[in-house]
Amino acid sequence: MERNYTEEERYNLAKKRVQEVKGFYGNLTAYIVVNIFLVVVNLMTSPEHLWFYWPMLGWGIGVLFHGLRVFNRMPFLGKDWEERKLKEFMEEEERRKNQFKQ
Structure with missing residues (x-):
């Protein structure tokens, strides 16, 4: 993204x-x-x-x-983690939305 x-x-x-x-x-x-x-x-x-x-x-x-x-040296909960988690939540929300459309 x-x-x-x-x-x-x-x-x-x-x-x-x-x-x-x-x-x-x-x-x-x-x-x-x-x-x-x-x-x-x-x-x-x-x-x-x-x-x-x-x-x-x-x-x-x-x-x-x-x-x-x-x-940006945080081995956990760093910027990369935030972006991955954000993308994961957005995809999950999209799946949930599509599930109800069917």
Whole structure:
């Protein structure tokens, strides 16, 4: 189901893509800055009890999945999956419609 996009549609898709990449880099930058701050606070206040890695791990998993989605590397539920599922639902609906016509 190949679609021919107009110049405006291609521009809007590219603009949306740039916003997604920009959002990821913003998230990554915040992750790095905040986690450096947390490491410093942890080491200055209670170096005998290290806790900074817990928020780093949790947020890091989120950043990882954000990056996978933005750069189309999602092994599951990615763009290809969406298109296949959409086509499958459209074909199913067409079969259902034709079944009732008979």
